[in-house]
Amino acid sequence: MAPTAFHVDRPALVSRLRAAGCVYAEDEAELLLTAADSAETLTALADRRVAGVPLEHLLGWAEFCGLRVAVDPGVFVPRGRTALLVEAAAAVAGPAPAVVDLCCGSGGTTLALAGRLAPRWLAAVDVDPAAVACARRNLAGHDVPVLTGDLYDPLPSAWRGRLDLVVANAPYVPTEAVALLPAEARLHEAPVALDGGADGLAVLRRVAAGAVDWLAPGGHLVVEVSETQADALCAAMSALGLVPAVVREPEWDATAVTARRPD
Incomplete structure (x- = not known):
């Protein structure tokens, strides 16, 4: 004390x-x-x-994967369960991977991956300018570009078909369920970081579809999702030709899906 x-x-x-x-x-x-x-x-x-203001917005930071991550007002606060996303990504990443973190928010996942991996190229993307500004602050000094745009759109075309790892904590709350979220999220985080469309998988389906073009053969996509949505997402990934697997950590109430692009 x-x-x-x-x-x-x-x-x-x-x-x-x-x-x-x-x-x-x-x-x-x-x-x-x-x-x-x-x-x-x-x-x-x-x-x-x-x-109802999130504690992290009051403090200006959140603890994530043992790191202190700056969080600006309105920016999505990193959740403890997203540590599983980092763990799952590290488990499938090969040596010196080329990595993109989509829907990066504050950049906490990107920052954690920068410390866990030894990427030859690492970039982060978010559609929300406030999140991009926050992520740039967190990633200053790490030589990680933070790009503004919709999913893969702002990535350099030279990396199409050459990425080893795509990570995304995309929004996956069904639209009708957004109103049921705690006020901390519903009133103080950007709706674009929460609303995943009618069934919560609209953005994740687009992430998976893009991964088919942007991943190198043998590369992996790793995303966070709810346990109840995992089967439907896996089915969508399989239909695209990806090979999905579900990773679950009950202690964190966390679910991730990895999907490999076949060689």
Whole structure:
């Protein structure tokens, strides 16, 4: 428990956060205390948290795969379950791969892959300019271009058919279910990062279709999806000529699908 330069009623702060639905109220209280330089600042942060602003947007960062990733207001917050996406991608990546991270958001997955792999080429793409700006900040100094555009559109044409690994945490929430998401996501993250179309797979189908052209023979596509959607996505990938497999981690409530382009 870190000391503060101002008086704090920690139990009252924890109780207030818990009453607002914060499951990890004690941990959140300590993080807010660390971020505040005065009682007034702490009160303002607590007010915004109780109102539903994501903790990560208040702090300006999220912890992901052991890294501190900057998160700007409105930008999709990296989820802990997406660590499975990183693990699954690392498991199928060969030596010195050429890698693209689509729908990169804050760039957290890209940053994690940069540390796990030794890519000969690594790029990130997002359609949301705010996410691109955030990712560029996180990836500064890593020689990783962050491109603005729709999926594969902004990639250099020279890499068509030469990518070893395509990773995507594309939106996969069905449109009708977006309204049921927690306010943290629904009100404070870009809809384009959440809405996956009627069945949640509209963007992922496009990612898979593009992978057929952009992957090198033997290359892999790795995406995150919900457990209930995995079979339908695998069927769509198989119809495209890809060879899919489901990876599940119950502890993280996480599901990923890998798909290999045959040699």
